[in-house]
Amino acid sequence: MTNQMVGIEINDLHLSFGETEVLTGVNLDIQPGEFFAFLGPSGSGKSTLLRSIAGFGPTPQGSIRIGGRDVVNLPPWKRNVGMVFQSYALWPHMSVRDNVGFGLKERKMPASEIAPKVDAALELVGLTHLADRMPNQLSGGQQQRIALARTVVVEPEVLLLDEPLSNLDASLRVQMRRELLALQRKLGLTTIFVTHDQEEANTTADRMAVLDKGVIQQIGTPQVLYDTPENLFVAEFLGTANILGGQVESDGGAKRFRTSAGDVLPLSDGHEGAGSIVLRPQNMQIVDQAGADTLPGTILHREFMGSQVRYIVRTSGTEMIVDQFHHVGHDWRDTGSDVHLKVNTNEAVIVAS
Amino acid sequence: MSNASPHNAGGPSLLDRLPASIFPRVTGLHAAALIIAILLIGLLIIPVFQVIYVAFLDPNTGALTLQNFVDFFRTSLFRESFWNSFYVSAMSVVFATVIALPLAYITTRFNFAGSVVIQSLGFIPLIMPPFVGAVAMQLIFGRNGTVNLLMEEKFGINIPFMEGLNGVILVQSIHYFPFILINLSTSLRNIDRSMEEAAQNLGSQGMRLFRRIVFPLAMPGYVAGAALVFIKVFDDLGTPLLLNVNNMLAPQAFLRISSIGISDPMGYVISFILVAFSIFSLWASFLVMRGKDYSTVQKGGGGLSRRDLRTGEKIAAYAVVAFILILVLSPHIGLTLLSFATIWSFAPLPDGFTLQNYVVMWENSKQFITNTVIYAGIAAVLDVIIGTAIAYIVIRTGIWGRKSLDYLATAALAVPGVVLGIGYLRVFHSIDIPFTDKPMASWWVIIALALMIRRLPYALRACTAALQQVSLALEEAAESLGATKGSTIRRIVIPLMSGGILAGFVTSFATAAVELSATIMLVSSESDAPLAYGIYLFMQTPSGRGAGAALGVVAVIIVGLGTFLSQLMIERDKKFKSTDQSH
Numbered sequence: 001m002t003n004q005m006v007g008i009e010i011n012d013l014h015l016s017f018g019e020t021e022v023l024t025g026v027n028l029d030i031q032p033g034e035f036f037a038f039l040g041p042s043g044s045g046k047s048t049l050l051r052s053i054a055g056f057g058p059t060p061q062g063s064i065r066i067g068g069r070d071v072v073n074l075p076p077w078k079r080n081v082g083m084v085f086q087s088y089a090l091w092p093h094m095s096v097r098d099n100v101g102f103g104l105k106e107r108k109m110p111a112s113e114i115a116p117k118v119d120a121a122l123e124l125v126g127l128t129h130l131a132d133r134m135p136n137q138l139s140g141g142q143q144q145r146i147a148l149a150r151t152v153v154v155e156p157e158v159l160l161l162d163e164p165l166s167n168l169d170a171s172l173r174v175q176m177r178r179e180l181l182a183l184q185r186k187l188g189l190t191t192i193f194v195t196h197d198q199e200e201a202n203t204t205a206d207r208m209a210v211l212d213k214g215v216i217q218q219i220g221t222p223q224v225l226y227d228t229p230e231n232l233f234v235a236e237f238l239g240t241a242n243i244l245g246g247q248v249e250s251d252g253g254a255k256r257f258r259t260s261a262g263d264v265l266p267l268s269d270g271h272e273g274a275g276s277i278v279l280r281p282q283n284m285q286i287v288d289q290a291g292a293d294t295l296p297g298t299i300l301h302r303e304f305m306g307s308q309v310r311y312i313v314r315t316s317g318t319e320m321i322v323d324q325f326h327h328v329g330h331d332w333r334d335t336g337s338d339v340h341l342k343v344n345t346n347e348a349v350i351v352a353s
Numbered sequence: 354m355s356n357a358s359p360h361n362a363g364g365p366s367l368l369d370r371l372p373a374s375i376f377p378r379v380t381g382l383h384a385a386a387l388i389i390a391i392l393l394i395g396l397l398i399i400p401v402f403q404v405i406y407v408a409f410l411d412p413n414t415g416a417l418t419l420q421n422f423v424d425f426f427r428t429s430l431f432r433e434s435f436w437n438s439f440y441v442s443a444m445s446v447v448f449a450t451v452i453a454l455p456l457a458y459i460t461t462r463f464n465f466a467g468s469v470v471i472q473s474l475g476f477i478p479l480i481m482p483p484f485v486g487a488v489a490m491q492l493i494f495g496r497n498g499t500v501n502l503l504m505e506e507k508f509g510i511n512i513p514f515m516e517g518l519n520g521v522i523l524v525q526s527i528h529y530f531p532f533i534l535i536n537l538s539t540s541l542r543n544i545d546r547s548m549e550e551a552a553q554n555l556g557s558q559g560m561r562l563f564r565r566i567v568f569p570l571a572m573p574g575y576v577a578g579a580a581l582v583f584i585k586v587f588d589d590l591g592t593p594l595l596l597n598v599n600n601m602l603a604p605q606a607f608l609r610i611s612s613i614g615i616s617d618p619m620g621y622v623i624s625f626i627l628v629a630f631s632i633f634s635l636w637a638s639f640l641v642m643r644g645k646d647y648s649t650v651q652k653g654g655g656g657l658s659r660r661d662l663r664t665g666e667k668i669a670a671y672a673v674v675a676f677i678l679i680l681v682l683s684p685h686i687g688l689t690l691l692s693f694a695t696i697w698s699f700a701p702l703p704d705g706f707t708l709q710n711y712v713v714m715w716e717n718s719k720q721f722i723t724n725t726v727i728y729a730g731i732a733a734v735l736d737v738i739i740g741t742a743i744a745y746i747v748i749r750t751g752i753w754g755r756k757s758l759d760y761l762a763t764a765a766l767a768v769p770g771v772v773l774g775i776g777y778l779r780v781f782h783s784i785d786i787p788f789t790d791k792p793m794a795s796w797w798v799i800i801a802l803a804l805m806i807r808r809l810p811y812a813l814r815a816c817t818a819a820l821q822q823v824s825l826a827l828e829e830a831a832e833s834l835g836a837t838k839g840s841t842i843r844r845i846v847i848p849l850m851s852g853g854i855l856a857g858f859v860t861s862f863a864t865a866a867v868e869l870s871a872t873i874m875l876v877s878s879e880s881d882a883p884l885a886y887g888i889y890l891f892m893q894t895p896s897g898r899g900a901g902a903a904l905g906v907v908a909v910i911i912v913g914l915g916t917f918l919s920q921l922m923i924e925r926d927k928k929f930k931s932t933d934q935s936h
Contacts, residue, residue: 056829077834085830091845
C-alpha cells in the first residue's frame with residue numbers, strides 16, 4: 001500500500017477560539033514522505049495546528065494545501081487525512097476487525113475487498129491474531145497498533161499522530177517510536193507527529209517545528225535546532241541551556257562578548273550589539289587556571305548523575321549548569337571551592353535577547 | 354452532504370467553498386433543532402402560558418384583571434384548600450424527614466449489616482404510584498383497618514391515622530421519603546473524612562461535632578430532597594382524590610374544571626398558584642445549593658468514619674429499621690392482600706383468598722392495559738428520540754440557542770400534571786383533529802403527548818449522561834476516516850449511547866404508565882383510558898376494590914421491572930465502556 005507521496009503547505013494560518021488567538025501566522029512547508037514533528041509545551045498550539053490540518057475545531061484563516069489542494073473549508077471526512085488519536089479512540093462496541101474495516105466500509109467498498117485489506121493492515125502491525133477481540137480486551141500498546149492499522153488501511157494522503165506515545169509506559173514508548181518510524185518509512189507516508197517530549201521528536205523526526213504561544217519559533221532538523229537555536233525559547237526548550245546576557249563588542253578586528261557583569265569572552269564571529277550567549281552544560285570545563293576564555297566562579301552545588309557529575313557554578317552573576325564526565329578515580333570538586341570555567345566559545349551561540 | 358469518497362472527490366463543492374461565517378451550514382441538525390423547539394413551544398410553553406394568562410382574564414369581558422385572585426381568596430373553601438395543601442406538604446416533609454434521617458444516619462455512621470436492606474428499601478416506595486397504595490393504606494391504618502382493630506381489642510384506643518389530611522400526609526411521606534433518604538445519604542457519604550477528623554483534632558466531639566460540622570455539610574443534600582418532596586406533594590392529584598380528600602388545591606382544580614367546565618377561572622387561578630409554588634421551591638433550593646458543593650475532592654477520602662455498634666445499640670438500630678421497613682412496605686402488603694382477598698372489611702385480615710380479582714381485572718381492563726402500552730410507548734419513544742437529539746445538539750454542536758432547548762425540556766419538571774392537563778384542554782378544545790371536526794382535546798393522541806412532555810426531562814437526563822460518556826475523539830476518528838456527520842451519529846454515537854437511551858426509554862415508559870394527574874384531566878371516554886385511570890375507576894366502588902388492587906399490582910410490577918431493567922442496562926453499559934477510561 002504505497003501512496004503517491006504528497007506535501008503539505010500551510011500559508012499564513014490564523015485561528016482563534018473566541019477572543020483568544022491560538023495560532024498566529026503559521027507558515028510551513030512539509031516535504032512529501034517527510035516525518036515531521038510539532039514540538040512545544042502544552043498550550044503552544046501544536047495540537048490545534050494538527051487538528052486544523054485534519055479538519056477539527058474552528059475553521060482557520062489562511063490556507064492548508066495537501067498535495068496542492070486547499071482543504072481549509074473541507075469537512076474532515078472529505079480530506080483523506082488519517083489521524084491517530086492520543087486516546088486511540090477505538091470504538092468499544094466494534095471488534096478489532098470492524099474498527100479497522102470502518103473507513104473502507106464508509107468508502108462503500110464491497111465486503112469481499114475489505115476483508116483482505118483489513119488482514120493486510122493487521123499483519124502490518126503484527127496483530128492478525130487479535131482480529132476478533134473487542135478493544136477492551138487489548139493492552140495499551142495493542143490498542144495503539146490497531147488505531148494505526150485502522151488509519152493506514154484507508155490509504156490516507158497524510159498521517160497525523162497526536163501524542164501517540166504519551167499513554168504508553170516508558171519502555172514500550174521507546175520500542176513503539178522505532179516501530180512507528182519503520183512503518184512510516186515502509187509506507188512512505190507524509191507524517192506529522194505532535195509531542196511535548198523533545199527526545200521523541202529528536203529520535204524520530206526528519207525535521208521539526210518548535211511552537212510557542214501559537215507561533216512557530218524555528219523549523220529545522222533536530223540537530224540544527226539544538227546546535228543553532230534562533231531564540232531563547234528554542235534554546236531553553238531543547239535540552240539544558242545556560243544563558244548569559246550581555247553584548248557583542250568589536251576590539252579592533254577581533255569580536256568578544258561582554259557579559260552584563262563585565263566578564264569578557266573572545267568570539268570568533270558575531271554581530272555587534274546586545275544579545276545573549278547560550279552555553280550547553282557540556283560546552284564548559286571546570287579548570288584551576290584562569291585564561292582568556294575562562295570565567296571565574298564558585299561551586300554552589302554538586303549532583304552525581306552516573307555517567308556525569310553536574311555542578312551548579314555561580315559565575316558572572318548567574319548560576320550555570322556544568323556537566324563533567326565521571327571517570328573512576330577522578331576527584332570531584334567540593335562545593336564552596338573557587339574555580340574557573342573554560343568556555344568553548346566556538347560551540348556557543350549568540351541569540352538576540 | 355454528499356457521501357463521495359475522498360478518493361474521487363475532485364475538490365470541494367461550491368457549498369464547501371463558501372465561508373461558514375457568512376453562509377451558515379443548514380444541516381439536518383438545524384432542522385431537528387427547529388422541529389423540537391416548535392414541539393416544546395406548542396406542547397409545553399403555550400399551554401402553560403395560556404393557563405396563566407386565563408387566570409388573569411375576566412371570564413365575562415376578557416379584560417386583564419386580578420379579580421379572579423380576589424374571588425379565590427374570598428371563598429372560604431379555596432382559602433381552606435390553600436392552607437390544607439400547604440399544611441399537608443409541610444407535614445409530609447416533616448414525616449418524610451423523620452423516616453429518612455435515622456436510616457441515613459445509621460447507614461453512613463455505623464458498620465451496620467442492614468445497610469444493604471436500607472439501600473434497596475429506599476427505592477421500593479418509589480416503584481408504587483402513591484395513589485395505588487392509598488386504598489390499601491385505608492384498610493390497614495383506617496378507622497376500621499387492621500392496626501386500629503387490633504389496638505382497640507388490646508388497648509381500647511383508635512388513632513385517626515387516615516382521617517382526612519392525616520391520611521394524605523401518611524401516604525405521601527411513606528411514598529416520597531426516599532427522595533430525602535437518597536439525597537441526604539449521598540451528601541453524608543461525600544463528606545471528606547478529614548473534615549470530621551480535623552474537628553476532632555481541634556477538640557470537637559459527639560453531638561457538638563454533628564451539629565457544627567456534619568449537619569451543615571449535609572444540609573444542601575437535605576434541602577434538595579426536602580424541596581422535591583414539598584413540590585411533589587403540593588402538586589399531587591391522585592392521592593387526595595383516591596382518599597376522597599377534596600379540600601386541597603389540586604383536587605379543587607380538577608373538580609372545578611371537570612364539573613363546571615374549562616371556562617371557570619378558579620381552575621386557572623389554582624394552576625397559577627401550583628406553578629408559582631413549584632418554581633419558587635426549585636428556586637429556593639437552588640439558592641441554598643448554590644456554591645455549596647461540599648463533596649470530597651480527594652480519592653478515598655469519602656464518607657465519615659464508621660464505628661461498630663454496641664450490642665444494645667445494634668438491637669435498637671435493627672428495631673428502628675424493622676419498624677420503618679414494615680411501615681414503608683405496608684402499602685405493598687396491603688395492596689397484595691387486597692388483590693387476593695374475597696372480602697376485607699371490618700377485619701384485621703381478609704376473610705379468604707381467591708384469584709377471582711385477577712380474572713375480573715383481566716376481563717375488564719384489557720382496554721386499559723392496551724391503551725397504557727400505546728400511550729406510554731409513544732411517549733417513551735418520542736422522549737428518547739427528542740432527548741437524544743437535544744443532548745447531541747447541546748453538547749456537540751454550536752447551533753444558536755441550543756441551550757434553550759435543554760432549558761425548555763427541563764422546565765416541564767416545574768409544571769404539575771394538573772396544570773398541563775388544563776392547559777391542553779384549553780388550547781386544544783378549539784383545534785380540530787386533522788381531517789375530522791372533533792376537537793383535539795378529546796383525542797387520545799393528546800394524552801400520549803402530555804405524557805411525553807411530562808417524562809421528557811428524565812429521558813433527557815439519561816441521554817445527556819449517555820452522550821457525555823462518549824469521548825469526542827471516537828467521533829473525530831470516524832470523521833477522519835471518511836464518515837460524514839450523519840454516518841458518524843448512526844454508526845458510532847447512537848450505538849455507544851444505546852444503554853443510556855434504553856434506560857431512559859424504560860424509565861419514561863414505566864413512570865408514564867402509572868401517571869394519573871395529567872391523564873385524568875384528558876381522558877374523555879372510558880375506552881381511551883389508561884391503566885392509572887382504570888385503577889381510579891375501580892377504586893370508586895367497594896366491590897371494585899379487589900380488581901383495582903389487582904390492576905395496582907400489575908402497575909407496581911411494570912414500574913418495578915422497568916426500574917430494575919434500566920439499572921441493569923446502566924450497569925452493563927458502564928462495564929462495556931471500561932476500555933475508554935484506560936487513559
